[in-house]
Amino acid sequence: MVALAVVFAFSVGLGVATLAIPLLALGAGYGAATVGFLVATAAAAQFLTRLALPVLLGRFPDRTLIALSSMLMLVGFGLLVVNVALPVFVLAQVLQGAARAIFWTSSQTHAIRGVSRPVQRLVDVNVAGSAGTLIGPVLAGSLASLGLQVAMSAAVVGAAMAVMGTPLMRRLPPFDRQLSGGSMSLLRRDGVDVACWASAAGGVWWSMVGSYIPVILVNSDLGPAAIGWLITASETAGTVALLSLRNVATRWVPTAVRIGAFGALTALAAVAVAALLMIGPTFGTTDPAPPIVVYAVLLVLGGAASGTVTTMAPAMATLMAEPDEQGDALSLSGTFRAGALFGAPATVGGLLSVMALIPALLLVAAAAGGPGLVIGRRRRR
Structure with a gap:
């Protein structure tokens, strides 16, 4: 306590x-x-x-x-x-x-x-x-x-x-680091690579919630109060997801991690697609903005998915580690998340010099999700 x-x-x-x-x-x-x-x-x-x-x-x-x-x-x-x-x-x-x-x-x-x-x-x-x-x-x-x-x-x-x-x-x-194989050894271990990718995926979502998703919402004619409530709803959904998974069986952790990571990136892409369909790729159109309920649903789903990853991905990494490797496992998972929190907005910012915001978000979501289709599966062959 x-x-x-x-x-x-x-x-x-x-x-x-x-x-x-x-x-x-x-x-x-x-x-x-x-x-x-x-x-x-x-x-x-x-x-x-x-x-x-x-x-x-x-x-x-x-x-x-x-x-x-x-x-x-x-x-x-x-x-x-x-x-x-x-x-x-x-x-x-x-x-x-x-x-x-x-x-x-x-x-x-x-x-x-x-x-x-x-x-x-x-x-x-x-x-x-x-x-x-x-x-x-x-x-x-x-x-x-x-x-x-x-x-x-x-x-x-x-x-x-x-x-x-x-x-x-x-x-x-x-921790006794002499009993740890080191970060690179852990990263090659079954499950740790998936956990690190998922941590990065969750970081991509939250970095966009704190940067470019509000830009989309503003250009959808939503006011500051509505945007604040939408972001709060997303964060609350993440907390609810955490509580609902508190007693999840260990065998379901890898499944929850993959679903959460792909869910967060899919929600990010869906926010961009909703804006693309309703207000155009460059925000200059006079078409009606999408209803707030569309964004609310997507932000709640993305928040719940990312909230799942917030706990399940580090847990998955530690489950694959020995007791004196748990510090390295959590550090490794957190480093991937921190890298995404820093790198994703910077990447979108760089892409804005050659394309509009919505295509840039779609590209980042696809790039972040791609590794999840490959890692962790090669060992099953």
Whole structure:
């Protein structure tokens, strides 16, 4: 319960910052391009930090890493409370990205060690995290009326609560990396490659929800409130999917992973197709926008599918690993997800120089789904 409380506190702080940092940047006079750069900076920092996680998990207890990541976020958010200069924003985003990478992997390894049902423990961690990230933006929006620095202070409090809770968590030894075959060996293992691909597929979905899907919704004449509710519905569907799979039998995990990954990418393609059919490939037409219910159904389905992958893919990776390889397995799965969170929006952005948004989304969805048709099947021949 202490570990879940720490996850919740960290997630509330993160959820507050998700809304407060862009608003703080805009309020300080920075443009949309700068806000996008700051988001990309955090994503890049998260991806690069994940590459070092196997080494960190082999040298430090996961409880220590959880405390370190919470402290990094505390410092980053605290800087923004007192200073909004661009270098401070960049430093805060680097610290936030590193903190997210370390926290989520180390909290997952802490949850599954020494338990017979890792899926249940991963579901509990992710549900606690989802609850925090859903509450955080609402809290930030409420406090923003008192001042954006006040809202950022709430993020600082969340990080501080996580720091204070970590000494009460179980102390577990670091992973023995001499008993692990390493990341590349794991990636060649049956099931781990599928789990990593699925993690990337889930990352593609959530990266689009946070970037280009809102662009489609805006150009479909949906207002900010409607878009906010649609995204909240998608995130809620992911949490519901997690809860429904808490007691799933181990033998069904690989099936759930494949269905979830393909489901998320299919939903992404369907959002693009719906916009293509109703408003044209370049948004310039006067045709009526698709009804909100179409987008609602697709976003709920995509959120549920991606929510399934969020827990089932890391669980699948750990089920294929030995006890001292579980840290490497979770790090590997998380690295693929972080790479997709960073790489997918960048890829779409690059494609926009040669094609419209809707074809670009379809191409990215197809490219992300392609490997899933091949990996994991060659061994059955």
